[in-house]
Amino acid sequence: MQATDTTNPEYFHKVVDCQYACPAHTPVPAYIRLIAQQRYTDAYLINWESNVFPGVLGRTCDRPCEPACRRGRVEAEPVAICRLKRVAADFKDEVADMLPKAGPPNGKKVALIGAGPASLTVARDLAPLGYEVHLYDAQAKGGGFMRSQIPSFRLPESVLDEEIGYILNMGISTVFNTYVDSMAGMLTKGYDAIFVGSGAPRGRDLPKLPGRKEADANIHIGINWLANVAFEHTKEIGKRVIVLGGGNTAMDCCRTSRRLGGEEVKVIVRSPFADMKASPWEKEDAVHEGIPIIDNHVPREFVIEKGKLVGMTFDKVEAIYQEDGRRDLVSTGEDPVFFPCDDVLIAIGQENAFPWIEKETGIRFTSWGTPIINDDETFQSTRKEVFFGGDSAFGPSNIITAVAHGHKAAVSIDLYCQGKNLSKRPPPHVTLVGQKMGIHEWSYDSIPITDERKIVPLEDLKKSLNDRMVEVELGFDVETAFIEAERCLNCDAQTVFTDANCIECDACTDICPTSCITFTQNAPEGELRNKLLVPAENTDQDLYVSGTLPTGRVMVKDEDVCLHCGLCAERCPTAAWDMQMFLYNMAKATPDLVDVK
Amino acid sequence: MSYYKPKFQHPKLPKNELGYTVADYDGAVSTLCAGCGHDSISGAIRNACFLSAIPPHRIAKLSGIGCSSKMPTYFLGKSHGFNSVHGRMPSVATGASVANRDLIYLGVSGDGDTASIGMGQFVHLIRRNVNMTYIVANNGCYGLTKGQDSATADLGSVGKYGVKNPFDGIDLASLAVLQGASFVARSFSGDKEQLEPLIRAAMAHRGFAFIDVVSPCVTFANNVGSTRSYAATRDNLDAMPIDFVPMREEIRTQYKEGSSQTVTLHDGSIIHLHKASRKYKPDSREDALMALQTANRTGKVLTGLLYLDTDSQDLNHTLALATKPLNSLGKDELCPGSRVLKSINEGLR
Numbered sequence: 001m002q003a004t005d006t007t008n009p010e011y012f013h014k015v016v017d018c019q020y021a022c023p024a025h026t027p028v029p030a031y032i033r034l035i036a037q038q039r040y041t042d043a044y045l046i047n048w049e050s051n052v053f054p055g056v057l058g059r060t061c062d063r064p065c066e067p068a069c070r071r072g073r074v075e076a077e078p079v080a081i082c083r084l085k086r087v088a089a090d091f092k093d094e095v096a097d098m099l100p101k102a103g104p105p106n107g108k109k110v111a112l113i114g115a116g117p118a119s120l121t122v123a124r125d126l127a128p129l130g131y132e133v134h135l136y137d138a139q140a141k142g143g144g145f146m147r148s149q150i151p152s153f154r155l156p157e158s159v160l161d162e163e164i165g166y167i168l169n170m171g172i173s174t175v176f177n178t179y180v181d182s183m184a185g186m187l188t189k190g191y192d193a194i195f196v197g198s199g200a201p202r203g204r205d206l207p208k209l210p211g212r213k214e215a216d217a218n219i220h221i222g223i224n225w226l227a228n229v230a231f232e233h234t235k236e237i238g239k240r241v242i243v244l245g246g247g248n249t250a251m252d253c254c255r256t257s258r259r260l261g262g263e264e265v266k267v268i269v270r271s272p273f274a275d276m277k278a279s280p281w282e283k284e285d286a287v288h289e290g291i292p293i294i295d296n297h298v299p300r301e302f303v304i305e306k307g308k309l310v311g312m313t314f315d316k317v318e319a320i321y322q323e324d325g326r327r328d329l330v331s332t333g334e335d336p337v338f339f340p341c342d343d344v345l346i347a348i349g350q351e352n353a354f355p356w357i358e359k360e361t362g363i364r365f366t367s368w369g370t371p372i373i374n375d376d377e378t379f380q381s382t383r384k385e386v387f388f389g390g391d392s393a394f395g396p397s398n399i400i401t402a403v404a405h406g407h408k409a410a411v412s413i414d415l416y417c418q419g420k421n422l423s424k425r426p427p428p429h430v431t432l433v434g435q436k437m438g439i440h441e442w443s444y445d446s447i448p449i450t451d452e453r454k455i456v457p458l459e460d461l462k463k464s465l466n467d468r469m470v471e472v473e474l475g476f477d478v479e480t481a482f483i484e485a486e487r488c489l490n491c492d493a494q495t496v497f498t499d500a501n502c503i504e505c506d507a508c509t510d511i512c513p514t515s516c517i518t519f520t521q522n523a524p525e526g527e528l529r530n531k532l533l534v535p536a537e538n539t540d541q542d543l544y545v546s547g548t549l550p551t552g553r554v555m556v557k558d559e560d561v562c563l564h565c566g567l568c569a570e571r572c573p574t575a576a577w578d579m580q581m582f583l584y585n586m587a588k589a590t591p592d593l594v595d596v597k
Numbered sequence: 598m599s600y601y602k603p604k605f606q607h608p609k610l611p612k613n614e615l616g617y618t619v620a621d622y623d624g625a626v627s628t629l630c631a632g633c634g635h636d637s638i639s640g641a642i643r644n645a646c647f648l649s650a651i652p653p654h655r656i657a658k659l660s661g662i663g664c665s666s667k668m669p670t671y672f673l674g675k676s677h678g679f680n681s682v683h684g685r686m687p688s689v690a691t692g693a694s695v696a697n698r699d700l701i702y703l704g705v706s707g708d709g710d711t712a713s714i715g716m717g718q719f720v721h722l723i724r725r726n727v728n729m730t731y732i733v734a735n736n737g738c739y740g741l742t743k744g745q746d747s748a749t750a751d752l753g754s755v756g757k758y759g760v761k762n763p764f765d766g767i768d769l770a771s772l773a774v775l776q777g778a779s780f781v782a783r784s785f786s787g788d789k790e791q792l793e794p795l796i797r798a799a800m801a802h803r804g805f806a807f808i809d810v811v812s813p814c815v816t817f818a819n820n821v822g823s824t825r826s827y828a829a830t831r832d833n834l835d836a837m838p839i840d841f842v843p844m845r846e847e848i849r850t851q852y853k854e855g856s857s858q859t860v861t862l863h864d865g866s867i868i869h870l871h872k873a874s875r876k877y878k879p880d881s882r883e884d885a886l887m888a889l890q891t892a893n894r895t896g897k898v899l900t901g902l903l904y905l906d907t908d909s910q911d912l913n914h915t916l917a918l919a920t921k922p923l924n925s926l927g928k929d930e931l932c933p934g935s936r937v938l939k940s941i942n943e944g945l946r
Binding site for chain 1: 643
């Protein structure tokens with residue numbers, strides 16, 4: 001195997017599993033350390049630079065970081081990263097003065113269509129550079145999906161207003177209450193670039209299911225219904241509610257129903273419970289609120305009596321998995337099942353829709369209805385001054401993905417407006433600094449604690465079901481946050497190996513608590529993985545391979561379950577091992593937005 | 598310094614037949630200098646006991662004084678241990694072995710503890726063939742008192758302070774062969790592939806098993822000019838690799854004919870010796886002495902199994918002592934009463 005090239009920052013980037021998994025590459029361990037040091041404001045600023053909405057995401061993020069967390073591979077549960085983010089937002093001081101202001105005008109003007117997380121990110125990244133930013137949205141307030149689809153018992157409006165306010169206060173011109181109905185029209189308005197962040201607004205329906213038309217008054221499309229609740233057009237629902245679908249929107253629909261008068265609320269989903277798209281914790285929260293989730297039931301018919309919806313019938317199925325991983329839902333042959341209900345919420349997915357983008361604009365679409373985009377770095381459409389991001393680019397995803405798109409699109413727009421080559425991307429901002437404080441002392445808490453994951457306290461169930469504005473999760477207090485923060489393994493404290501210093505004394509191999517380090521003859525990767533002290537079966541994780549050492553062997557470190565405890569470096573007599581703090585910030589249009597020492 | 602080793606382990610850490618992982622054979626975190634050869638020997642002992650699936654509570658660790666003799670704290674934290682007076686571990690080991698013949702005795706000593714203050718005890722331990730494994734962590738210097746030359750330092754070896762050693766060193770392996778030890782080996786702390794099977798074979802051997810392990814002192818003798826630095830030892834190493842197959846395991850590795858020879862121990866375990874082309878016979882004391890002398894003359898560090906007497910009888914057997922540990926004997930056996938005493942006395946009249 002080739003010796004590992006650690007001068008390529010992508011190697012160590014991948015070692016920091018949480019940050020690598022985060023679409024916006026938030027430096028997670030760095031801000032968790034700041035939380036442990038009670039530096040909540042600094043922790044917030046680091047977050048804000050990367051993910052723009054720490055308070056929102058600390059409550060609602062899909063948390064791709066947590067399944068990736070290394071801690072989950074050495075014990076039962078990952079670090080509660082998402083809820084620690086909320087701690088930073090909850091306990092920070094006033095930050096408005098520490099955030100960047102609009103830069104001196106640079107003469108360029110951009111339009112952002114849709115005021116959701118993607119557009120807001122573009123606005124924030126471009127405003128300090130002096131761009132004149134016009135933000136269009138059909139609604140009266142910014143936030144897009146974050147405002148219309150996420151119920152307030154999960155995300156209080158005040159948090160959303162605060163974080164959107166930080167951006168709008170950077171001199172953004174808002175054009176709200178304005179539905180953009182023609183891209184061709186927008187293209188004549190003299191913008192240097194246009195960004196489309198209008199989301200994936202159409203909820204999928206079941207138009208062909210018998211009875212759909214007749215029962216229309218009591219059938220609602222999930223995301224539209226949630227938006228109507230958020231904007232207070234809808235204030236109640238029938239006592240018996242069926243929610244169709246197994247994603248996070250279905251979970252929001254059923255829990256909102258419970259707060260709007262729904263007493264017997266059921267989720268009915270086609271797939272097996274384990275295959276449902278909803279995050280495990282969202283399913284748990286729904287079950288906690290007394291909502292049964294009935295799986296393996298495919299909708300068959302809306303049942304109408306005297307012109308009114310009285311229930312639905314379903315076919316029972318079971319999932320058969322093919323060898324290639326494909327899943328077939330096969331009827332069990334049992335009789336259809338009837339569930340009575342007053343209302344049905346359909347939350348079975350979303351579709352893209354761009355009826356307002358005319359063919360003659362030259363913006364072309366795939367057969368799936370998504371825009372044809374240069375690549376997932378530039379986000380440039382087939383019309384060079386038009387860029388897409390968020391759900392409107394590749395279909396429904398989540399807030400943090402929209403933010404990541406926004407960062408990249410802002411870089412592209414900035415390069416485009418300067419007449420530069422879009423494919424020459426600016427490099428990430430990277431530092432790698434030794435952490436040695438003394439012979440056996442490091443500048444971070446190197447020894448992993450054994451505490452188990454802390455549970456976030458919840459509001460009293462009765463109280464929260466009575467009022468949809470009451471936030472269900474109470475967030476960690478600072479004492480709990482400290483313990484949870486200390487659970488972080490500091491994966492950004494990298495084990496850096498210098499071949500030339502190694503005298504092959506085996507001290508690192510002997511001390512390593514998780515048996516990560518082996519000195520052996522080099523071999524092709526597959527073979528090497530098998531002959532380590534503990535075979536490296538997790539191929540998602542890299543092997544760190546040194547150059548050939550004096551005995552002809554190589555040092556091989558399996559990154560999989562390294563605790564970053566620094567014992568290898570402490571027991572190394574020649575400092576061939578060193579613990580070096582790795583900071584990686586993905587490239588943004590405006591570098592160094594915040595100043596955290 | 599970290600005295601704490603995290604409790605987390607690799608979730609797929611292999612288990613031996615007893616269901617233990619290698620971590621179950623760990624001791625406290627070492628307080629020896631980082632990079633000390635002794636720590637590597639501790640690691641090899643830990644691994645050997647794990648691989649041979651020896652229950653930790655059936656092992657007794659014995660040592661004297663010195664860096665080497667601190668080692669037993671750093672492995673087999675769940676075994677018995679006795680840290681004795683300087684150079685007097687052999688007496689304690691002899692007494693322990695006589696009192697409880699069922700435990701597995703593992704003595705750890707150093708070049709000072711064995712070749713200087715303990716020399717008198719050491720040779721008698723060999724002579725009596727006490728059933729134990731005796732490992733000398735041999736670094737040629739007194740690391741605990743700032744690195745003075747020890748009795749095993751090679752002639753002309755340069756210490757950290759730049760002074761050449763004016764005396765010939767004692768070669769403990771030669772001494773052990775000469776004195777009649779039934780198992781003599783030499784190894785290098787930086788060669789676990791050889792050291793681990795040697796320790797396993799030594800622990801399976803019935804009788805006195807001696808392993809002289811070159812173990813560089815990383816602080817006081819790892820400099821240029823030292824004959825026992827990591828670099829010098831590797832440069833001069835002449836290693837005879839071995840494999841150890843315990844009795845209960847089937848032999849899996851295929852050896853090319855003529856490339857190795859096998860030795861079967863009293864319990865049916867098998868030792869495979871490679872590099873057999875040198876026609877080395879480990880059952881011949883003369884050959885062993887010759888090979889050691891030749892290596893010493895040419896400045897080579899000859900490592901491997903040097904001598905083995907598979908028919909060895911240990912002290913307990915020679916003296917026809919009780920066949921069970923004393924602590925398992927009942928009052929009547931230990932104190933058979935005046936009638937037996939009387940008959941003994943009668944027999945002496």
